[in-house]
Amino acid sequence: MQVVKVFNNNVVLGVDDRGVERVLLGRGLGFQMSPGTEVDPARIERVFVPSGATSAERIAAFVDEIPMADIELTEKVVAMARERLGPHVTEHVLVPLADHLSFALRRAAGGTTEIEYPLRWEVQYLYPGEVAVARAALDLVEQERGVRLPDIEAVPIALHLVNAQFGASDLGQMVQMTALLHQILAVIREEYGTEIDEDSVEVARFVTHLRYLFLRERQGKKLSETPAELHAALRNARPREYTSAGRVGELLHDEFGWTITIDEVLYLALHVSRLVDVASPTPVTGPGREVEP
Structure with a gap:
């Protein structure tokens, strides 16, 4: 070397x-x-x-400021996350996560224990696997340092772990993606007048598909072409859901400038159909109507 x-x-x-x-x-x-x-x-x-x-200069600046003990602690968190979430949690997440944990520990030492993060609730149900690991990370910090960071810190830690899959330069893009995922689910709720079970397998699969769509777009990849007959069959059988999938594609185009292919629309339509099939109608209030508690 x-x-x-x-x-x-x-x-x-x-x-x-x-x-x-x-x-x-x-x-x-x-x-x-x-x-x-x-x-x-x-x-x-x-x-x-x-x-x-993350450039070499940025890594060097971070490393120069982060105490070695905080880097070692973060290495344990990353190892645990890789074991539980998969090999996409690489060493590339180490420096930004160490920077965050080190700053959180300094805040706690200075007496600042509460801080608000945007999209707190969205992160908790859109990324349950990462949130579970982030909460385990807080336990590990307490075990290693004797300091209990606020539970809200699981939100940015989870976003760092989500970011590990996409390799974005900062959490800003992950916050943007999370807000858009929440908006997409809201569109489906409003359009079909349904309550979507956020803990359902269908929601988890839909969010996972959207996350991989984001990853494909960042990498410049596209789904393989599907037969035209399959598109026609789904469009005829579930025209409303196919239209909804097109609206999701328009949202992605407006937000990121992506051109969503008809193959992506097809798979989005399949996921929308599954969500609608298992969703329950939204209770309606009005004269003579009572809403179940």
């Missing part, structure tokens, strides 16, 4: 034999080092791999 750039006495940018750049952390690692010199592997304590979403 050779030095490419020295950020400070403890952090350098190195490159391996395959030309892959890595941010290296170690006590005194950058002292009297210069570009082109070899790095002693025994002195490297941590290795961070830059990605398109």
Whole structure:
């Protein structure tokens, strides 16, 4: 491993034999080092791999400010999340999540225990798997540090874990996506006058499909083409649901500028049909009507 750039006495940018750049952390690692010199592997304590979403400079700035104990704690959280959620939770989430946890711990030490995050309720039912892991992370923080962070901190931690699937540069896009998912479900509720069970398998499948649609669009991928007869059959059998799927496509186009293909509309229509089939009518109030409690 050779030095490419020295950020400070403890952090350098190195490159391996395959030309892959890595941010290296170690006590005194950058002292009297210069570009082109070899790095002693025994002195490297941590290795961070830059990605398109997080530059080497940004990683170096974070690492320089985050206490090593907070990085080690976050490594345990990431390992647990990967075990429970899958291999998409890579080391790329380590630095932004460590930055968040470190800041949350500083807030708690300063006596600030309550903070509000947008889309609190939406995150809890749109991403139940990530929220469950985030709550376990709060337990781990308490176990390791003796500090109980507020339960609301499960929201941003869960968003970081969702973000691990998409590789966005910050949580802003995840907040935008979450708000839009909530809006899409609201459109279906209003259009069909139904109550959607947020804990149902159908909602979970629909949200999962939408999440992968987001991922495909970010990666520039499209679904494989489906036979025209299948489109015609569904459009004839469930015209209303097919139209609703088209409205969802329009929302995605208006929000992100994406062109949603007819194949995506087909699968959206199938999911809308399943939601409608299991949903219950919304109670109606008015003269002579009583609503069940």
